[in-house]
Amino acid sequence: DQQVKQNSPSLSVQEGRISILNCDYTNSMFDYFLWYKKYPAEGPTFLISISSIKDKNEDGRFTVFLNKSAKHLSLHIVPSQPGDSAVYFCAAKWEGAQKLVFGQGTRLTINP
């Protein structure tokens, strides 16, 4: 049972444009969401997070949007840079739990 889904295995974006990565979840008990970036042969690097009491959180070029009614979150990267090319994972946890539940990841490629 895949509780966190990233339906796009890959995404290609032109440098300087906006990258939008999507994530859907099924468990309404999730109350905290995170995005991680992963380069080959490295561990996931934390990017940005959002609590379920918010619908938007911004940090520099990265913005995460949460739509609780649709059980959907998205990560916007503006402007996209070549160094953003990586695999992006969304993750979720529910209140009181410690484990993160991850999606399958989306490979983002930024083209010059």
Add this chain to the structure above:
Amino acid sequence: DTGVSQNPRHKITKRGQNVTFRCDPISEHNRLYWYRQTLGQGPEFLTYFQNEAQLEKSRLLSDRFSAERPKGSFSTLEIQRTEQGDSAMYLCASSRDTDTQYFGPGTRLTVL
């Protein structure tokens, strides 16, 4: 803050052998987590420690797997009688009373 470190980075072993991995969390992080990641998937939770106490274990953690965190600092993950299906990236993460987990570079296990 030197980040989460894991050793070894790579391990190749023959089926039936025992292997042990080590994780050193970020100093003063009281929570430590182990995850496993296979190709094309997101990390999957294995187990969680708060200080030296192992508080949660996934059903993925069969009786061949054991994890310890003897003094609430570093942790070890041992796999006995390895099987080819154990081949994966084993990730360690740590946190300090927050929802954000910081990951190490991982140990890639190959079972021949």
